[in-house]
Amino acid sequence: MRDKERKFGKFCAGSAAAALAMSVCIGFAGCGGAAGVSDGPVSLTVWHYYHGAQQYAFDSLVEEFNDTVGKEQGIYVQGVGKGTVSDLEAAVRDSMAGKVGSDQMPDIFSSYADTAYEVEQAGALADLTNYLSDEELDDFVDSYVEEGRIAKDNTLRIFPLAKSTEVMLLNKTDWDRFAQATGASLDDLADLEGIVAVAQAYYEYTDSLTPDVANDGRAFYGRDSMANYFNIGMRQLGNEIFQVQDGEVSLNLDKDSLRRLWDCYYVPMVKGYFGEYGAFRSDDVKTGELLAYTGSTTSAMYFPDAVEADDGRYDIEYLVLAAPGFADGEHIAVQQGAGMAVCKSDERREKASVEFLKWFTQAENNLVFCGDSGYLPVRKEANDSALLDRVIEERGIEISEKTYDCIRQIFDEMSDVTLYTNKCFRNGSGARKVLEYHLADKAHADRAEVEKKLADGSSLEDACGEYLSDEAFDAWYLDFEKALRDAVD
Numbered sequence: 001m002r003d004k005e006r007k008f009g010k011f012c013a014g015s016a017a018a019a020l021a022m023s024v025c026i027g028f029a030g031c032g033g034a035a036g037v038s039d040g041p042v043s044l045t046v047w048h049y050y051h052g053a054q055q056y057a058f059d060s061l062v063e064e065f066n067d068t069v070g071k072e073q074g075i076y077v078q079g080v081g082k083g084t085v086s087d088l089e090a091a092v093r094d095s096m097a098g099k100v101g102s103d104q105m106p107d108i109f110s111s112y113a114d115t116a117y118e119v120e121q122a123g124a125l126a127d128l129t130n131y132l133s134d135e136e137l138d139d140f141v142d143s144y145v146e147e148g149r150i151a152k153d154n155t156l157r158i159f160p161l162a163k164s165t166e167v168m169l170l171n172k173t174d175w176d177r178f179a180q181a182t183g184a185s186l187d188d189l190a191d192l193e194g195i196v197a198v199a200q201a202y203y204e205y206t207d208s209l210t211p212d213v214a215n216d217g218r219a220f221y222g223r224d225s226m227a228n229y230f231n232i233g234m235r236q237l238g239n240e241i242f243q244v245q246d247g248e249v250s251l252n253l254d255k256d257s258l259r260r261l262w263d264c265y266y267v268p269m270v271k272g273y274f275g276e277y278g279a280f281r282s283d284d285v286k287t288g289e290l291l292a293y294t295g296s297t298t299s300a301m302y303f304p305d306a307v308e309a310d311d312g313r314y315d316i317e318y319l320v321l322a323a324p325g326f327a328d329g330e331h332i333a334v335q336q337g338a339g340m341a342v343c344k345s346d347e348r349r350e351k352a353s354v355e356f357l358k359w360f361t362q363a364e365n366n367l368v369f370c371g372d373s374g375y376l377p378v379r380k381e382a383n384d385s386a387l388l389d390r391v392i393e394e395r396g397i398e399i400s401e402k403t404y405d406c407i408r409q410i411f412d413e414m415s416d417v418t419l420y421t422n423k424c425f426r427n428g429s430g431a432r433k434v435l436e437y438h439l440a441d442k443a444h445a446d447r448a449e450v451e452k453k454l455a456d457g458s459s460l461e462d463a464c465g466e467y468l469s470d471e472a473f474d475a476w477y478l479d480f481e482k483a484l485r486d487a488v489d
Contacts, residue, residue, distance in 0.1 A: 041074040042352040045106040048079055049088045049338070050373070053301060055081055057372030061365060069359050075352045080106065085338070089115045096122060108353050111341040114432065116158050117150050117424035119341065126342040128156040131354040140361075143419045144378050148339055150424045152247065158339035159357045162366065162375035165333045165419065166228060166323040167406050169303050170292040171285055173316040178202055178291070186319075189292070191327040192233075192264040195221055199273035202291065215454045219275030222284055223265070224295035227435040228334045233261050235420050236329030241484075242431065244423035249431075249488050253481050260326065262439070262473055269443035270450055270467050271460060276440070294323050296336065297410060298374035300402040320405040322413060335419035337375060367391040371399040376410055385411050430487040438483055442476060 050058050062079050070076055082088040092109055094102035096119060111119070119125055128148075129137075137145055140160055148158030168189070178184060182205055188194045199220035207217030223229055234241050237257040243250045268274040277284045281293030286304035306315045323333060342353045359365065363382040370377050371392060377383060385408055392399055422428075446467045453463035466472065 041076060042349055043076045043078065044108060044349070044353055044356060046077060046079045046340070047082050047088060047091065047106045047109040049082060049085045049110055051081065054298075054373040054375075055079075057369050060372075061360060061369055064365075065356060065359055070356070073352075073355060075356060077356050085112070092119065096124065105343050107345065107349055108340050108342050108357070110161075110338045111158060112338050113147060113150060113158060113421070113424045114428040116339075116341045117426075117428065120150055120157050121426070124344050125151075125157045126344045126350040126353070127151070128159055128342060128354060130347075131351050132156070132358075136358070139379050139381070141378060141380055141383070141419075143335055143421075144339075147335065147421055158341050159354070159361075160378040161338070161340045161357065161361060162370055162373065163335060163337040163378060164297045164375055165335060165410055166225075166232075166294050167297055167300070167409055168292055168294050168321040168323050169282075169285070169300065169402075170319040170321060171290075171307070171316050172319045173314075174288075174291050174307070175319075178205060181205060186321070189321060189324060192324050193327050195292075195324050196264055196268050196273065199268050200271070203271070203273045215272075215460055217272060219272055219289060220291050221268075221274050222276050222281040222290050222293045223274075224281050224293060224299065225334075225436070226265075226440045227432045228336070229265060230261065230435040231422055232332055232334045232420060233264075233326065233329075234258075235332045236325045238330070240422070241435075242422045242425065242428075242488075244425045247425055249425040249428075251481075251484055251488065253477075253484070255477060258477060258480075259473060262476070264326070266439055266443050266476075267468055270446050270464050272447065272450075276444070296374075297376065297403075297406040298337075300406040301374050301400055303402055318402060320402070320409045322409065331417050332420050333413070333417045335421040363387065364391050364395070368395055368397060370407065371397040371403070374403045374406060376407065383411055383414055425488070427488050431484060434480075434483045434487050438480055439476070 046062075048055075048058060059079055062077050066076055082091050088110060089112075091103065092105070092111070092115060095105045116125065137156070141163075144160035144163055145156065148156045148160060150157050170189075175184075179186075182201055184198055184201060188198050202220040203217030205217075207215065210216055231241060234252075234254070234257055237254075237260060239252050239254045239257050241252055243252055265274065269276075275284065275290055277289050278287065280299065280302065281290060281295055282299055282302040282304065284290040285293065286306075286308055288307040288309035300320070303318055304316070306313055325331065325333075340357055342350055342357075344350070360369070361378050363377065363379050364387075366377040366379060366382050367388055368391060369375065370382075371388070381387070388404075388407065388411070391397065392404075425431075450460075450463045450467065454460065
């Protein structure tokens, strides 16, 4: 562990960064000043995983900071895209370990809690509470701050930058045709049990359109994140899968609750009422294989404007709805989205890093970023529709209608919903992968077997029978429990 700390510290304050800071000084009028960076300018590197509209929004705000407050205070920020989230995490781990050919660690990096927890365990993250007063912290949404308190002493190690939660997005054009034909109502989509019933009705409706072809009904609904389904679904039912105390985790795998999750995901997947085909569920809507899905608010920008199926292309309208939960469950929604971790270095660099992050999360600046990227702002005052509208008008933000509707949907829900994310623990990333893939992979494999039986002439009931029995659930439950325990141990 000590070797990791020495290597990490060396990378966080490398000579290359110091040389760049000296060169930047030439471009500043009166280097030093207001941020307490009086010993000369500070050049900061930020690693992130943003791309497309998100990267453009981030880079634009970084440029604005450098030209204004950064110039006054002698702070220069450079953003560096590191590819996907997985690419960024790998780069952080390689740099922390001193792997040959890896880049020097940045001053700041985008991080989900699990990855930041690994770095914190190496003693390599700055304590941000040294640079933020209690009054300043109180400006942020409480649960966003709490998520960043991953140190043993509960001090803040992840700065909240932008967050997201889940919504349901619906192909309204094809929904209207189905609803007119069957009497289905949007009220039926309010909870997961209703989604399952509607999905069955949609499968039977689409199957009836081709009476000469048996069992060719189409799936209605899908999910982007199974880990969220498990974590949030269990919390809605009064349980918490990962119970963490002082970094140690115990598992709460209430069997009755997991049976509810099984019935509202695995069963309709095997029957063909739910589906997952492309990399993301928005892809499945685009190809016409799904009508609706639950996904992140940031996914709105990828919801298609048209269905491009094998038999032709046609434009579609959309609806943004609340993410469905269990009918009798608590009103709990997922809290997700990476924050910013600051590498432990020296007071001057750490303070400059926090100054930049405080500026970036000022209400109007944060709303500019969120409007372009689909994220949610992190300060309490910024979660306001009227302020969002004013910022859009005054700053000339070209926000997509879908993104705007997603943000407004969550703003409307904020006072009635509890946001949740599980606490960090060792091997948390591995445990989350079990949630993400264990049941989903089984559902895919078993649905493929069902389709073979259907092709051989079996009825849907006979083809699915062995997969939906109590014995099948019990066998999965034991395997799931073992996989989770192996992951956390």
